[in-house]
Amino acid sequence: MALSSQICYLRCVNTQKKVNLPHQKPVRIGRNEETGITDLHVSRNHLECTADLDTSKVILKTLGKSYSGCNGYALIQNRTYTLKHGDRIEVRLGFHEFDIIFESEDEPATKKGRLDSFAMNSNSNKKLSNSGKWEELDGRDLLIFTTDNCEPQSAIAAFDLDGTLIKTKSGARFPKDPDDWISHINSVPQKLQKLYDKGHKVVIFANQSDLSNDFSKVKGFKKKIEAIITKLSVPVQVFIATGKSIYRKPAPGMWNVFIESKNGGVAIDIEKSFYVGDEAGRENNWAPKKNKDPSICDRLFALNVGLKFYTPEEYFLGFPPAPHIMPEFDPRRLSNDAYPQIATGKQEVIIMVGTLGSGKSHFCKNFLVPKGYVHVSQDKLGSWKKFTKMLEDCLQKKQSVVIDNTNPDKESRQKFIDVAKRKQVDCRCFIMTTSHNHVKHNIRFRNITDKSQLPVGDLNLNSYKKAFQEPEMAEGFSEIVKIPFIPKFEKAEHEKLYKMFLLED
Known part of the structure; x- marks a missing residue:
């Protein structure tokens, strides 16, 4: 049946009580006489429903502290959802069910069946x-x-x-x-x-x-x-x-x-x-x-x-197989590279260069910090003022420091080099050699195995790629060292997953 959407209302599944939803006028429903709900777990303004009679849609916003539901699914609090004719709202999850009804004034809507079974x-x-x-x-x-x-x-x-x-x-x-x-x-x-x-x-x-x-x-x-x-x-x-x-x-x-x-x-x-x-x-x-x-x-x-x-x-x-192109990065064929000699035996500043997901922080924490380097990251310290103060304090105490930022361009690296020069300390550059597609693989693997990590989008990676300038000795480095990505796994199933293709292209 074609719906003209001239009228919209909520119909209580148990009592058939109706709550009218005028065109584009927000209606708040909850514990009140209009809905017949007396449940103290439901606030007076538990949900906000706004009907659009032109599109036959209802915009539902969750307001109450108790969870609501729709079609058997829990609704996230303080979120907005788009619903339509036949969707079933649970004002409190599992309780107080109302169907969304769109109908013409002269042609009442028939009750829609559930989707759980079919012939x-x-x-x-x-x-x-x-x-x-x-x-x-x-x-x-x-x-x-x-x-x-x-x-x-x-x-x-x-x-x-x-x-x-x-x-x-x-x-x-x-x-x-x-x-x-x-x-x-x-x-x-x-x-x-x-x-x-x-x-x-x-x-x-x-x-x-x-x-x-x-x-x-x-x-x-x-x-x-x-x-x-x-x-x-x-x-x-x-x-x-x-x-x-x-x-x-x-x-x-x-x-x-x-x-x-x-x-x-x-x-x-x-x-x-x-x-x-x-x-x-x-x-x-x-x-x-x-x-x-x-x-x-x-x-x-x-x-x-x-x-x-x-x-x-x-x-x-019955077509014959067509030629195809395999991904540039193949996780089944990981490099057997080893880390180069790292420590020099004297105080220094190491500036890391590498995008998110290149293995930069893993390398710092697992191979430089155990050798006595102080790990400094502006992401953790926040302001540049706090960052430079910590760097200068460490150098004053004769400590070696590793700076764990992305540092893609000469300008971002120069300010650290200048601090090292003022303290008359050598400055080396460690650049991660992880390829762009390998980085994307690492990020995808991390997002799958560690849901506490924030997602890193292509925009971040492309911004780094666009800003990147190859480090040069003329910037003031005493040495430029290339660092390969070497994965380390705590679980056998993680290693198995890592060596599978995780990217779609």
Whole structure:
């Protein structure tokens, strides 16, 4: 039914009590007569709802101290969310449920069904299953859907989603709405049916980083997955990585969850299993009038987990393998370089040069500090005044100092050299040789394994790259020493992960 969105209100699931939401007028709901809520855990102004009758959206802002919810998910306090018709609000998480209703004045809206179950019918109209189960891990970083009739198998036929099993109906690169999809290749359903008949388990592994906190997107995407499975007409298990965690391909997180807990304890026969994906590192014109692949993450995902890899054209259409470009940095082939001789036996200032993620701070703390160098970082001290005072105090006490800043250009290095000269102390430059792509790998690894670390974006790395000036002896250095990156691991699983491809290109 098409909604004209002339009226919007909240309808209590239990009492059918209505709370009107006028066009673009904020309405605060909570513990009051209008909602019928008397729960002391709910404040009088617990949520703020603003309806837009033109777009059929409701902007929801959380105000109260007790957590609220939507569609079974907890809402983060002091956040704003975009909701739509049929979304269910829990004023207090798990309690006081209200549905969002948009309807025309002369055509009341029917109550929308939940998305937790659906009917799946094959092309022959034979009923396969009438329900499936959605699960979420790590705060919705990973969504999993399993049809009730999806059985564990040793042979796995794994697929990417967009550009592999489906494509946009509109022809746009990204779908315009949850209904903007069709089969990528006409033979996809038939091919999957044959795999299923031969004893393969069909599994989908997909990245979808745009779902975030917009519950209308999450709900719409779930419905889209269910519709796709209905079209495919075979039992399927679906893994969706929604964030930037270890679950996002090419990292192996989704595969690890699958083999450890989502295949009924049945061991995988790698020789009989494979993965099909469209992001394969192919360059422009890999086939006539074909653009380059946006990334190589599908090929790298298969490589990381040990599966044979095919592109959709190879698997569904029988195309020969197309040339592809592998990443410049290969974590499987780490350098065997060793650190050079470091200490000189006399007082000095060492100026580090290297971007975030180059291993600069690791080197300082693990190899210079144990040799008696005082570790000085403006990031920790804050102001330049505090920084220079500590540097001068250390030099006055005849201590050697290592300056752990990025120091990309001559100007940033010169002020430290000048302090050393005033104190008549030699100044050496230690420059990290870690490549740009190796740095990006380090940062991605750190973000996966240590969630206390703040993310470092490409803007920071590119700013350093743009500002970088190669250190020269003429700046006043007594020596320039190149320092390689040498990783150190506290856990065996961290070393295993580090030696996998973690970047998407």
